[in-house]
Structures are given as structure tokens and as C-alpha cells.
Amino acid sequence: MIESTPAVTAPEKIFLDFAGIDVATVSYLRESVIGYRDFTRAAHQNIYPIVANPTPAVIEELEHLLDARNDVLWCCWIDAEDKITSYRVLGDLDPAQRQTFDKVRELGSSTAPQLADRFPDLGIGTTAWNNRLSGLAAKGLLVETRQGKTKTFRPVLEGS
Numbered sequence: 001m002i003e004s005t006p007a008v009t010a011p012e013k014i015f016l017d018f019a020g021i022d023v024a025t026v027s028y029l030r031e032s033v034i035g036y037r038d039f040t041r042a043a044h045q046n047i048y049p050i051v052a053n054p055t056p057a058v059i060e061e062l063e064h065l066l067d068a069r070n071d072v073l074w075c076c077w078i079d080a081e082d083k084i085t086s087y088r089v090l091g092d093l094d095p096a097q098r099q100t101f102d103k104v105r106e107l108g109s110s111t112a113p114q115l116a117d118r119f120p121d122l123g124i125g126t127t128a129w130n131n132r133l134s135g136l137a138a139k140g141l142l143v144e145t146r147q148g149k150t151k152t153f154r155p156v157l158e159g160s
Helices: 026-043 056-069 095-107 112-118 126-138
Strands: 012-017 047-052 072-078 084-091 142-147 150-155
Touching (some): 012 072, 026 056, 056 084, 095 150
Parallel strands (some): 047 072
Antiparallel strands (some): 142 150
């Protein structure tokens, strides 16, 4: 998978299609899906791997793996016309990450200063918002785009 990863300049989703795969072991998922996600997020920061069309058995193994790692991953289902019919995040976010992810989903896209201005009652400063947003981008949940010094974040699958 690493050898066939394209060099891109704009954010691109890579669907790891599990259609026709009934079962996958935790060790396989750790080395392939999570390993590939971690590699692409570190080396090819505009690549966003997403598990597509997993069976309930594959979801169960992925959730077991993600829970053990305190990690998350996008998963979706794609129809015959290559359209996403549904999607969800597998795994659990810690409360601070969950709060940040929910705020970005609510707004569609946001910057750290916008979150600090929009939600002053939460008492979270711009730097803390930025750290949370960057952490979610590192996990592959948010797309990070830059315009000058400003970083804007949006969910990988929502609004696409």
C-alpha cells in the first residue's frame, strides 16, 4: 500500500475497501490499516485513509484494536456508484478531543481563533484549541489546510 500511495498536494481520501472480506484479525488490522494510516499521516500529510465497507466482524475487530490503543478511525460504506452512503468514527475520543471534534462538526470548518471567539464560556484559549485540532488532524479525523499562518480544520468525511 505504501508503494502505491500517490504524492498529492491537496487533501485526498484513500478508501481501504473491505468489500468481500468477512474477517480480519486484530494483528492484520494493526499492521495494515493502522500502520498505513500512521505512515500516511506522518509522511504524506494530505492522505486520509478510511476503512470502507467493513463487515460487522471487521468492525468488531477494529473497535477492539482501537479501544486498546485509545485511537479512532473513519469508516464508511460506499455503493456501486462509488458514493458514500453512510459513515462513522470508530473508537472513542477523550472528552477534550470529543468536545473539539463536535464543535468543528457543528461549524463545518473552523480555526483555533474562531473556536476561542465562538465559545469563550468554555475557557479554552487559542493555543489549546489549536493543539486539540492538530491532534485530531494527526489521527486523520480532520483535514488541515493552511492559508498563510492560518490553519483551517474540517471533518474528513462531512461536507464532502
